[in-house]
Amino acid sequence: MFGFFKDKFDNLKQTVSNTAQMLVGNVVSSVENEEEFSEFVLDDMEDMLISADLGVNYASELVDKLRNQTKIKPADVKKYLKEEFSKTLKEAGNNELKVQDGLNIYFICGVNGVGKTTLIGKLASKFKNSGKKVLIAAGDTFRAAAEEQLDIWSKRAGADIVRRDKADPASVVYEAIDKAKKENYDIILVDTAGRLQNKFNLMEELKKIKSVIDKKASDSLMECILVLDANTGQNGLQQAKVFTEAVNLTSVALTKLDGSAKGAIVLAIAKEMKLPVKLIGVGEKMEDLKTFDAEKFIEAIFE
Numbered sequence: 001m002f003g004f005f006k007d008k009f010d011n012l013k014q015t016v017s018n019t020a021q022m023l024v025g026n027v028v029s030s031v032e033n034e035e036e037f038s039e040f041v042l043d044d045m046e047d048m049l050i051s052a053d054l055g056v057n058y059a060s061e062l063v064d065k066l067r068n069q070t071k072i073k074p075a076d077v078k079k080y081l082k083e084e085f086s087k088t089l090k091e092a093g094n095n096e097l098k099v100q101d102g103l104n105i106y107f108i109c110g111v112n113g114v115g116k117t118t119l120i121g122k123l124a125s126k127f128k129n130s131g132k133k134v135l136i137a138a139g140d141t142f143r144a145a146a147e148e149q150l151d152i153w154s155k156r157a158g159a160d161i162v163r164r165d166k167a168d169p170a171s172v173v174y175e176a177i178d179k180a181k182k183e184n185y186d187i188i189l190v191d192t193a194g195r196l197q198n199k200f201n202l203m204e205e206l207k208k209i210k211s212v213i214d215k216k217a218s219d220s221l222m223e224c225i226l227v228l229d230a231n232t233g234q235n236g237l238q239q240a241k242v243f244t245e246a247v248n249l250t251s252v253a254l255t256k257l258d259g260s261a262k263g264a265i266v267l268a269i270a271k272e273m274k275l276p277v278k279l280i281g282v283g284e285k286m287e288d289l290k291t292f293d294a295e296k297f298i299e300a301i302f303e
């Protein structure tokens, strides 16, 4: 249904090759020739899954299942992991970005430097190219130069922007919604700060922005997207917990997947948080944003 995003992405295998090696290659090659799942083999497997950034809980769950059965043999370990990972991604929900006729608001949050503003620039461009009228709300009024950076992206993408230097971010978003309704925009992309004086302040600010959207245009809020840097590994789980408590996330955008060996965070987040990854960043350029396709991801890491 999301025509504009149907671009083919042939390089996925290459993008996730380091992750594939850590998460599948190493585990399979060390296990598959064993006679049985001895404690030694299982411990080794658990360690490898943890160091691939699958998360301690998930890794031990996978290994426990093998410990408590006799049907699956070490030679089947690849098939076993593939089935388990597929199930986990499926259970986390649909990977397609939600979109509707009329106004669509996408709320973008995440800690500093993960790639929020870049994601917004890339998304604005995708939406513009599919013929949508796009407005960017410059909700990061905290960091010096944040609004200029967003301005550059919006010009590049051909999108419009609401920015009010150093104003209250919630009021910027309020104004953007008014403008979008009056001038029939299809899309509002809300940028937010990644760092305030402390975490509490940041969360309070995000809640305030979110409550403006809830009050003025709750039917239009399509997604609350957490941006995660693929290289942060397990820390990403912690970030997801904190952000979802504040603003009730609906999905994740995983940036900087290019070259990362820690893409297993996709699975950890799906398992622990039941949050689907919907977008992946694979570089710094405008076109380096792709949709996440769970089946293709599984195929790519299992070859």
Ligand SMILES: Nc1nc2c(ncn2[C@@H]2O[C@H](COP(=O)(O)OP(=O)(O)OP(=O)(O)O)[C@@H](O)[C@H]2O)c(=O)[nH]1
Pocket (backbone or CB within 6 Å): 110, 111, 112, 113, 114, 115, 116, 117, 118, 119, 140, 143, 146, 193, 194, 195, 255, 256, 257, 258, 280, 281, 282, 283, 284, 288
């Ligand atoms: N390699 C790579 N670099 C990326 C990607 N996405 C963003 N970056 C880079 O990451 C850096 C930070 O990106 P920003 O978009 O400014 O991050 P931010 O979350 O808005 O940062 P704050 O506003 O400071 O919180 C920039 O140098 C981007 O070019 C990606 O998918 N791959």
Ligand SMILES: [Mg+2]
Pocket (backbone or CB within 6 Å): 116, 117, 118, 140, 146, 192
């Ligand atoms: Mg930013």
